[in-house]
Amino acid sequence: MLKGGKDYIYPRSENFETNFVTLLRMYLFQKYFYNKNVIHEFGCGTGLNLVALAKMFPESQLNGYDWVQSSVDILNSLRGKYGFNINGHLFDMFKSNNKININEGGVFTIGAMEQLGSNYNSFLKYLIAQKPSIVINIETIYELYNSEILFDYVSMRYLKARNWLEGYYKDLLELERNKVIKIHDVKRPFGSFFHDGYTFVVWEPLV
Numbered sequence: 001m002l003k004g005g006k007d008y009i010y011p012r013s014e015n016f017e018t019n020f021v022t023l024l025r026m027y028l029f030q031k032y033f034y035n036k037n038v039i040h041e042f043g044c045g046t047g048l049n050l051v052a053l054a055k056m057f058p059e060s061q062l063n064g065y066d067w068v069q070s071s072v073d074i075l076n077s078l079r080g081k082y083g084f085n086i087n088g089h090l091f092d093m094f095k096s097n098n099k100i101n102i103n104e105g106g107v108f109t110i111g112a113m114e115q116l117g118s119n120y121n122s123f124l125k126y127l128i129a130q131k132p133s134i135v136i137n138i139e140t141i142y143e144l145y146n147s148e149i150l151f152d153y154v155s156m157r158y159l160k161a162r163n164w165l166e167g168y169y170k171d172l173l174e175l176e177r178n179k180v181i182k183i184h185d186v187k188r189p190f191g192s193f194f195h196d197g198y199t200f201v202v203w204e205p206l207v
Contacts, residue, residue: 038105043112
């Protein structure tokens, strides 16, 4: 779904969504991570995004965090087989552990926080306490929908039914008003059939 015209589109390429997301990811990584020696992805899954980063910034130390051991094993296998500078770690985003130091590096999530629903506070407090230099969240952002627009209304109902991320952006705005964080950018470029999962917000802790 392309929200610039508040309508659905029929792309010529069957790979339009994948290609667009690949470009979006490359743009954000290049803009915000080009000078970062250490980068962390939370909710990394199979490591697809970290592999893309390893190809862009082979000298950077990359860390992937997930709540299942299989993801950690995949990342460590990628390091062993292809020589990528990637390390896997177990991490529960519902019960963030402040003992895991993220070294003031860059942080990102892609489609991972949606699973937190309204239980994102522990992870948000963890990020603020750790003081990474920049945070990129590519997620569906409930507060950016407009219930008076039919497509948005349907998406909001879809997110509610799945109990996906809600309240996060509202809290970020409040934190910015209180000078706890600074929001650098937020955009809602486009989405898929059911919702806009590629909205991004870029911010940094200040305290």
